[in-house]
Amino acid sequence: METLSFTFPAGEPGAGRALVGCVGSGDLEVLLEPGAHGVLAITVVTSVNGSAPRWEQLFQRLFTSSCRRP
Numbered sequence: 001m002e003t004l005s006f007t008f009p010a011g012e013p014g015a016g017r018a019l020v021g022c023v024g025s026g027d028l029e030v031l032l033e034p035g036a037h038g039v040l041a042i043t044v045v046t047s048v049n050g051s052a053p054r055w056e057q058l059f060q061r062l063f064t065s066s067c068r069r070p
Contacts, residue, residue, distance in 0.1 A: 002049050006056065008063040010040035 013034040020030045035041055040063060044055050 002046050002051070004044040004046070004052050004055055006042040006044075006059050008040040008042075008059065010035075010038060010063075012037060 013036065014032065015034065017034070018030075018032040020032075021028070042059060046055075
């Protein structure tokens with residue numbers, strides 16, 4: 001097991017919690033919790049060791065301003 005942590009700039013935190021689950025080629029469970037203003041903190045717990053670069057690349061695409069549509 002590997003635990004990865006990422007942070008990105010963000011706006012206001014959400015108002016409440018949400019839990020989302022998905023079963024396809026594998027299991028994915030996402031727990032969303034309100035956090036600090038201006039910070040998006042992501043923790044990934046995965047059984048795939050060495051997957052940090054893949055997760056980093058995915059989150060960079062999703063959460064950096066250079067990839068957002070106008």
